[in-house]
Amino acid sequence: MASFVWDCLFCLLPSLLLFLLPLVLRKSRVCCWIRRAVRALGCRLWLIICLILELPVYRNTREWLTEVKPPEADILSRSGQTSDGFRLICKPTGLAKYLLQHCGSLAKPKLAAWPRGDPHLQTISSLLCGKHGDTIRFTRDHLLLKDGGIVALDWAVGTRPGDGGARRRWEGRKALGCFTSTPPVLLLIPQSWGGMTPHLKLLCHQAMLQGFYVVVFHHRGTAGSPLTTTRLTEFGDPADLEQAVVYVHSRHPSSVLLAVSEGSGSGVLLSYLGECGSSTYLTAAAAISPVLLGQMWFETVMPPIYRWGALFHRKLQLSRYATSFRGVLDVDRALSCSTLRDFEEALFCSSDQNDGAPQSPGGSVNPGSPSLRGLAPSVAWTLGERAYPPKDWQSYWWRNEPLRDADEVAVPVLCICSSDDPLLPPASTLPFSLFLNNPYFLLVLTDRGGHCGFSLEGREQTEEGEEMWSHITVLEYFRVVADFLKKDGASWTGPDELNSQTGSRSRMNTMAHRRKRGTVLRRLRPQQTEQSSMDDEDGGNFTWRRSYTR
Numbered sequence: 001m002a003s004f005v006w007d008c009l010f011c012l013l014p015s016l017l018l019f020l021l022p023l024v025l026r027k028s029r030v031c032c033w034i035r036r037a038v039r040a041l042g043c044r045l046w047l048i049i050c051l052i053l054e055l056p057v058y059r060n061t062r063e064w065l066t067e068v069k070p071p072e073a074d075i076l077s078r079s080g081q082t083s084d085g086f087r088l089i090c091k092p093t094g095l096a097k098y099l100l101q102h103c104g105s106l107a108k109p110k111l112a113a114w115p116r117g118d119p120h121l122q123t124i125s126s127l128l129c130g131k132h133g134d135t136i137r138f139t140r141d142h143l144l145l146k147d148g149g150i151v152a153l154d155w156a157v158g159t160r161p162g163d164g165g166a167r168r169r170w171e172g173r174k175a176l177g178c179f180t181s182t183p184p185v186l187l188l189i190p191q192s193w194g195g196m197t198p199h200l201k202l203l204c205h206q207a208m209l210q211g212f213y214v215v216v217f218h219h220r221g222t223a224g225s226p227l228t229t230t231r232l233t234e235f236g237d238p239a240d241l242e243q244a245v246v247y248v249h250s251r252h253p254s255s256v257l258l259a260v261s262e263g264s265g266s267g268v269l270l271s272y273l274g275e276c277g278s279s280t281y282l283t284a285a286a287a288i289s290p291v292l293l294g295q296m297w298f299e300t301v302m303p304p305i306y307r308w309g310a311l312f313h314r315k316l317q318l319s320r321y322a323t324s325f326r327g328v329l330d331v332d333r334a335l336s337c338s339t340l341r342d343f344e345e346a347l348f349c350s351s352d353q354n355d356g357a358p359q360s361p362g363g364s365v366n367p368g369s370p371s372l373r374g375l376a377p378s379v380a381w382t383l384g385e386r387a388y389p390p391k392d393w394q395s396y397w398w399r400n401e402p403l404r405d406a407d408e409v410a411v412p413v414l415c416i417c418s419s420d421d422p423l424l425p426p427a428s429t430l431p432f433s434l435f436l437n438n439p440y441f442l443l444v445l446t447d448r449g450g451h452c453g454f455s456l457e458g459r460e461q462t463e464e465g466e467e468m469w470s471h472i473t474v475l476e477y478f479r480v481v482a483d484f485l486k487k488d489g490a491s492w493t494g495p496d497e498l499n500s501q502t503g504s505r506s507r508m509n510t511m512a513h514r515r516k517r518g519t520v521l522r523r524l525r526p527q528q529t530e531q532s533s534m535d536d537e538d539g540g541n542f543t544w545r546r547s548y549t550r
Contacts, residue, residue, distance in 0.1 A: 042115060043114065043115075046115070046118070050120070053303075053304070053305055054303060054304050054305075055120050055303050055305065055422065056303060056422060058119055058419075058420040058448075086106065086444065086445070086446055086447075087443075087444070087445045087446075088100065088106065088442065088443070088444055089432060089435045089436065089442075089443040089444075089445060090435050090436070090439075090441065090442040090443060091435070091436060091437060091438065091439045093439040094484075095412060095439070095442075095481070095484055096439075096442060098480065098483075098484045099442070099477065099480050099481075099484075102480045102483070103473070103476050103477060103480050104476065105469065105472045105473040105476050106444070106473065110456055110457040110469075111446065111448055111449060111454060111455065111456065111457060111469055112448075112455040112456060112457045113448075113457065116455055117448050117449075117455065117457075118450075119418070119420040119421065119422050119448065119449070119450035119451070119453070120422055120450065121450075122449065122450030122451075122453025122454070122455055123306075123421075123422055123423065123450040123451040123452070123453055125198070125453065125455075126197060126198060126199035126450070126451065126452045126453050127197050127198070127199070127309075127451075127452070128197075128198070129198055135205070136156055136158070136201060136204055136205060136208075137156070137157050137158040138154040138155060138156055138157065138216070139154070139155050139157050140152055140153065140154050140155075141153040141154075141155065141247075142225065142226075143243065143244060143247055145220075145239075145240060145243055146243065147229060147231065147383055148228055148229050149220050149227075149228055149229045149231065149240070150220060150225060150226055150227075150228050151217065151218060151219065151220050151225065151240050151243075151244055152218040152222075152223055152224070152225035153215050153216070153217060153218070153244060153247070153248070154196075154215065154216040154218065154223075155213070155214070155215050156204055156208055156213075156214040156215070156216075182252065182254050182255045183211050183212055183213050183255060184211075184212055184213070184255055184256040184257070184258055184478070184482075185212065185213040185214075185215065185248060185252050185255045185256070185257050185258065186207045186212040186213065186214050186215070186258050186259070186260065186478075187215055187216075187217055187244075187245070187248060187257065187258065187259040187260070187282075188200055188203065188204060188214065188215070188216045188217065188259075188260055188261075188262070189216075189217050189241070189259065189260070189261040189262065189265040189266075189268065189269050190216065190217075190218065190219075190222075190223075190262055190265050191262055191263045191264050191265050192219065192235060192263075192264035192265055192267060192268075193222070193264070193310060193313045193314050193317070194218060194219050194221070194222020194223050194313075194317070195222060195223055195313075196216065196223065197262065197452070199262065199288075199452045199453075199468070200216070200262050202468060202471065203260065203262075203468075203470075203471045203474070204216065206467065206471045206472075206475065207471075207475060210475055212258075213252060213255065215248055217241060217244050219233050219240070219268075220232065220233055220240060221233075221317060221321070222317065227321055227324075230324055230325055230327070230328050232347065232348075233268070234348055234386070234396070234399075234400050235264075235267045235268075235294050235298075235344065235400050235402075236267045236268065236270075236271040236294060236399070236400030236401060236402050236404070237268065237271070237386060237400065238268050238269075238271040238272035238275055238276075239383075239386070240268070241268045241269070241272045242272055242275070242276065245257070245259075245272070245280070245281050245282065246281070248281075249281040256283045256482065257281050257282050257283060258282065258283060258284055258285065258286075258478050259282050259285045259286075260285070260286045260287070260288065260474055261285075261286075261287045261288070261290060262288055262289070262452055263288070263289050263290070263291065263423070263451060263452055264291045264297070266287040266290030266291055266292070266402060266415075267291055267294055267400070267402045269285060269287060269402075270287070270290070270292070270402035270403060270406070270409075270413075271400070271402050271404070271405070273285060273408075273409045273410075273411065273413065274402075274403070274404060274405025274406055274407075274408050274409055275405055275408070277405075277408040277409070277410050278410035280410070280411060282411050283411060283481070283482070283485070284411055284412045284413075284414075284477075284478055284481045284482075285411060285412070285413045285414075286413065286414040286415075286416070286474045286477060286478070287413065287414070287415045287416070288416050288452055288454075288470050288474065289416065289417060289418065289421055289423070289424065289449075289451045289452045290402075290415050290417070291402065291424065292402060292403060292415070292430060292431055292434075293401070293402075293403070293425070293429065293431065294397060294400060294401050294402050295393075295397040295401060296425050296429060297424065297425060298340055298341040298344055299341055300424075300425045301339075302340065302422075302423060303422055306422065306423055307339065307340065310340060311337070311338070311339075311340065311343060314340075314343060315334075315335050315343070318331065318334060318335065318347070319335065322335075329346070329347065329389075330346060333346045334346040334347050341393075344396075345393055345396070348389055348390065348396055349389060349390050349391070349392055349393055349395075349396050385399065386399075403431065403434065406434055406438065406441070407438065409438070409440045409441070410440065411440065412440055412442065412481055413440055413441050413442070414442050414444065414473075414474065414477050415435075415441065415442065415443045415444070416444045416446075416449075416454070416470050416473065416474070417430065417443065417444070417445050417446070418445075418446045418447075418448060418449030418450060418451070418453070418454070419445060419446065419447055419448075420447070420448050420449070420450060421449070421450060421451045422450065422451060423451040424451065427445065430443070430445075444473065449469075449470070452470070453468070453470075454468050454469040454470035455468060455469070456468065456469050
C-alpha cells in the first residue's frame with residue numbers, strides 16, 4: 001500500500017510543480033530574485049566572453065567624470081541641472097546657456113543600462129545591426145572633382161515603398177525654426193572606411209521625418225563609387241568635402257546647410273571647418289563619437305575584434321584596385337599590415353616616392369614638376385602639397401590632424417562622446433582645453449553609450465521606429481542653434497548674405513591658399529581664457545557674427 005502511494009505521488013509531482021510554479025511567480029519578491037539571478041548569471045557569462053575576445057571591461061565612470069573636470073568647466077553642475085553621468089563641457093557663452101535652457105534631451109537623458117547599455121553590444125549593434133536600411137530610398141549623384149576623381153552623394157528621397165517621402169508633411173512650414181521656409185539640408189559624413197552603418201541610416205530616417213533634405217557624402221572609392229584616380233583621401237584632407245559642400249549649396253541655395261559626422265568621419269569635417277573658416281556654407285555642425293586627435297587614435301591599440309574588422313574592410317577596398325595602385329604604392333606591404341597605423345602609413349607615407357619629389361627651396365613641393373603619382377602637371381598644381389605623399393608619419397599628421405586649424409572654426413560644433421567608447425582612446429585624453437577656451441566647440445560627455453550607440457532606456461519606440469539619444473540630441477541641437485542665431489539676428493549674417501560678401505572672394509583664392517599653406521600649417525594653439533571678446537558670461541562683448549578669416 002505504501003509503495004502504491006509513493007508511486008502515485010511521483011506521478012503527480014510534475015503536475016503539482018506546474019500548478020505551484022504560477023503561484024510562486026505571482027510573488028513579486030520571488031520574481032525579483034529570479035531576475036537578479038538571471039542578470040547576475042548573464043553578467044558573469046558576458047564577462048567571460050569579453051575576456052576570451054580580449055575586450056576591455058568598463059567600470060562605472062561616474063566618479064571619474066566628477067573628478068576629471070574642475071567645477072568651473074562644468075556648465076551643467078553650475079546651473080544645478082546635473083544629469084546622472086552627463087557633462088556639457090564648454091566655454092560659458094550665451095549659446096551654451098541657451099542650449100541648456102531649451103535642449104530637453106540634455107536635461108533628462110535616459111541611456112540604456114546593461115545589457116543593452118553595454119558598450120560592446122551597442123557598438124556592434126550600431127555598426128552591423130539595423131532595420132532601416134531597406135526602408136530608405138536614395139538617388140545618387142556622382143560629383144566630378146577638380147583632380148578628375150569622383151565622390152558619390154546619396155540623396156534620401158523616401159522612407160518606405162509607395163511613400164512620397166516623409167518630407168511632404170513639412171511642405172510650407174519653417175523646419176526647425178530656420179531662416180527660410182525651405183527645409184534645411186543635412187549632410188551626413190560616414191566613417192572614414194566608408195559605407196552606411198545602421199546607426200547612420202537611423203539618423204537619416206529620423207532627420208527625414210523631421211523635415212530635412214538628407215544627403216550622404218561618400219569618400220572616393222567607397223560605397224560602390226568608382227575610383228577614377230590613383231589617389232585615395234587622406235584622413236584629414238577636406239578638399240573633396242569642400243567641393244561637395246559647394247555643390248550641395250548650389251542645389252539648395254536658399255536652405256540652411258548643416259553637417260553631422262559619424263566616428264572617424266569627423267576627420268574631414270573638422271579639417272574642413274578649420275580650413276574654410278567663416279567662408280563655409282555650413283550654419284552648424286555636429287560630430288557623434290568623433291576622432292578629435294587623429295594621430296593618437298591610430299597609435300592607440302584597438303581591441304582585436306574591432307581592429308581586424310576595420311582592417312578587413314579597408315583591405316577589401318584596396319584589393320579591389322590593387323592592380324591600379326601597384327605603380328604608386330607597395331600594395332603587398334599594405335595588405336600584410338596588422339594594425340591601422342601600419343596600414344595608413346603604408347598607404348600614404350612613401351619615403352621611396354618622396355625621395356624623388358621635386359621641392360621648392362622653402363620645403364614645399366613644386367607643382368610644376370611631373371607628379372610622381374601619375375597626375376598631370378595642372379592637377380598637381382591644383383593639389384599643391386597633397387599631390388605628393390608625405391615623407392614620414394609625423395609629416396602626414398602635420399597636414400592631416402583634424403584640429404590643426406581649430407582656432408579658425410567659425411560655426412558652432414557639438415561633439416558627443418562616451419567615456420566607455422571601445423574604439424577611441426580613453427576619455428581622459430580628450431582636448432578639454434579646446435572646449436574650455438573656444439566658444440564654437442561644445443562637448444557632451446556621457447558615462448556610457450559605446451561608439452555611435454547611445455541607446456535609450458526601455459527601448460523607446462515611436463511610429464517611426466527606435467530612437468537613439470544621440471540622434472535626438474543632434475537634431476534638437478540644430479533647432480536650438482537656429483533659434484538662437486535667429487534671435488541674435490542683429491549680430492548674425494545669414495548664409496547667403498555671408499557668402500555673397502566673403503565666400504566668393506575666399507573661394508577664388510582657395511587653391512592658391514592651399515598651395516601656400518604647405519609649410520605653415522599650425523597645430524592647435526592654446527587660447528587665453530581672459531579674452532573679453534570671447535566671454536559673454538556677464539553679457540560681455542562676444543557675439544556670434546561671422547568674421548572674415550580666410
